[in-house]
Amino acid sequence: MFKKLYILLVLGTALACKAAPGHPPVPAGPGDLHPDEQQSVVLKEVAELISKYNYKKVELNDSISKVIFDRYLKSLDENHNYFLAADIKSFEPYQNVLDEDIKNGNLDDVFFIFNTYKKRYNEHIKYSLAQLDKNFDFTKNENFTYDRDSLPFIATQAEMDAQWSQRVKYDLLNLKLANADMAKNKETLRKRYENLLTQSNKLANTDVLQLFMDALTNAIDPHTNYFNPANAAEFNIDMSRSLEGIGASLISENEYVTIKTIVPGGPADKSHQINIDDRIIGVAQGKTGEFQDIVGWRVDNAITLIRGAKGTVVKLKILPKGKNASDKPKIVEMVREKIILQDQSAKKEIRTYNENGKTVKIGIIYVPAFYLDFNAYKAGDPNYKSTTRDVKLILDTLKRENVDGVVMDLRQNGGGSLVEAVDLTGLFIKTGPVVQVRDTKNRVEVDEDEDPAIAWTGPMAVLVDRFSASASEIFSGAIQDYGRGMVIGTQTYGKGTVQSVIDLDQVISPSIRDMVANITTKGGAKKAIGSMSKFGQLNLTMAKFYRISGGSTQHKGVTPDITFPAIIPLDKYGEDTEPSALPYDMIKQSEYTKVGDFSAVLPQLRKMHDDRMNASPNYKYLQEDIADFKKHDNEKSVTLNEEQLKKQRDADEEKAFERNNLRRVALGLPALKKGESRPKKEDLDFLKIEAGQILTDYISLGNKLTAAPVKSNP
DSSP states (O other), rough: OHHHHHHHHHHHHHHHOOOOOOOOOOOOOTOOOOEEEEEEHHHHHHHHHHHOOTTTTOOOOOHHHHHEEEEEEEHHHHHSOOHHHHHHHGGGGGGHHHHHHHTTTOHHHHHHHHHHHHHHHHHHHHHHHHTSSSSTTTTOOOOOOOOTTTOBBBBBHHHHHHHHHHHHHHHHHHHHHOOOOHHHHHHHHHHHEEEEEEHHOOOHHHHHHHHHHHHHHHOTTTTTTEEEEHHHHHHHHHHEEEEESEEEEEEEEETTTEEEEOTTHHHHHHHHHHOOOOOOEEEETTTTTEEEEETTTOHHHHHHHOOOOOEEEEEEEEOOOTTTTTOOOOEEEOOOOEOOGGGGGGEEEEEEETTEEEEEEEEEEEOOOOOOOHHHTTTTTOOOOHHHHHHHHHHHHHTTTOOOEEEEEEETTTOOOOOHHHHHHHHHHSEEEEEEEETTTTOOEEEEOOOOOOOSSOOOOEETTTTTHHHHHHHHHHHHTTSSEEEEOOOOOOOEEEEEEEEEHHHHHSSOOEEEEEESTTTTTOOTOOOOOSOOOOEEEEEEEEEEBBBBBBTOOOOSSSSOSSSOOOTTTTTTOOOOOOOOOOOOOOOOOOOOTTTHHHHHHHHHOOOOOOHOOHHHHHHHHHHHHHHHOOOEEEEEOOHHHHHHHHHHHHHHHHHHHHHHHHHOOOOOOOTTTOTTOOOOHHHHHHHHHHHHHHHHHOOOOOOSSSOOOO
């Protein structure tokens, strides 16, 4: 039944396709990529889901077609290094037909553009290889413009060749500054360029679809995303902080799939037969399965074979580190297990501060994401992995160690599970609303903490930066609205939208029926964590969240009570820099009871912080670092004169070395000598230290948090 319907769908697509403009006469190359029928079905399904259910309700028309076209070209050649102006001219007819292509599942135009890009890419790399036979003059006063995104596309092949010749010269000059042996440098660069060609030839049609889907979804809004099967697996691993496999990370080196790291306690570790830098040359399924040779494979394709459901057997053919290809490999048989990624989970540390002769202990909890192993949670596993469970255990430990206050470090935390944001907030308040969610029909649902237990009742602060987003903003916004703790740092990202995970394997069915009912992953067949789906996954923006005080975090983010300098440029990163982002708005606030109010004490805390910063060498160095970053970020070219570049690099290196030592001394650490490496466990995080000091200031002032609850009515 499915096969018959599938054929009908494909035939229907072919018959319904709008006539596309004729392609320029570019000869087909042996390495050209082509779409398949499955990708056509995926494209149409994603387009329909977006059109019907996205929060913005964007219609696919000529206007959005132009936006998608521009984003697609930018993703391929943002720096204008590959396409000629004539190529861009030849693509212009597609600007207003991509919307019809998408509706019809027609990827021919998309792949034509990509194949032209790949052809140009390979041509330029091959040209660069030929340039290595030349001798370059590094005494000439030339500049190489490496940042060309604001410049027009190059008009002629001669100009393009000149640009790439300068790039080769720059690559060689970088190697020459480190090693005077030009013969060796050229050989190093030759291998680098040959590897680029190899990787280019390993590109698959799934890569093209992913690039185009990114252009399509981001034209609608910044957080609607399609993930191809490999990327969907990685996304779900990141969300659950777990996977099912052998417990090793892999990279590609010289055509070999190579072991990069081994998870302690995982099957690879327990086998005692696998080591870092070993190469996997074959994979077999089960005890009797035949080996499949994977030399030359892309890593993601190899991972598809190696991962699998826990309890199943996988056999690897291993070429140990140092062995030649002609040596006999060893066979390692393992039973796949569920691997918990502890290195990517919440962690704690305790810092001690001295305040007026009194010792104050501050527990700092770093939360990298709001993760949840949803499969284990739904299955009733009492040991399911989640941010809230991990933080609860950490708080219990910190209480036993008698800390005086807790800083929740959410810097670089891009969010994750909405459920976890609510549950984590519940560790610090008794009960009450945490976040409001409004859907496409303007219905508002209030998500509440209903558990009266409080894991930490003492002083707390939340440390954020520009990359604290989504669930991080729900948590920090709720803590701020309740007056439960101070928010410290810089303005957050401003992502106030909610995405629903749509498993396309559940939506694209033999009958294509009940599509809306299957819009979530609930009720579907359970996959092993990290295993591949067939059609991929769509994270679709279907709602918007609001603080309990009524304001959205969209665009504006969360404004800290005490502000730090912005290391991450606010004008380059953040929701308010995204053209397709939803606007800021407000709804009616929830009914909740504030547990405290910092307004009376914040002026004094800010003054203590400012006084400390004005006298702090580290604060001065931080400001200098930010200024230097802005200066270098605005540079678009570099000299190709060896003497001048060396002088500039040496000066920058000396300045960085001296500033680093000054920073170390200011933190009470010994200065380093030239060539001496910094100890791995040394902590130079000045802002984290200052966040703990601000909370210490608050504790020293007698916890002037308003004791009487204040009810906030809608």
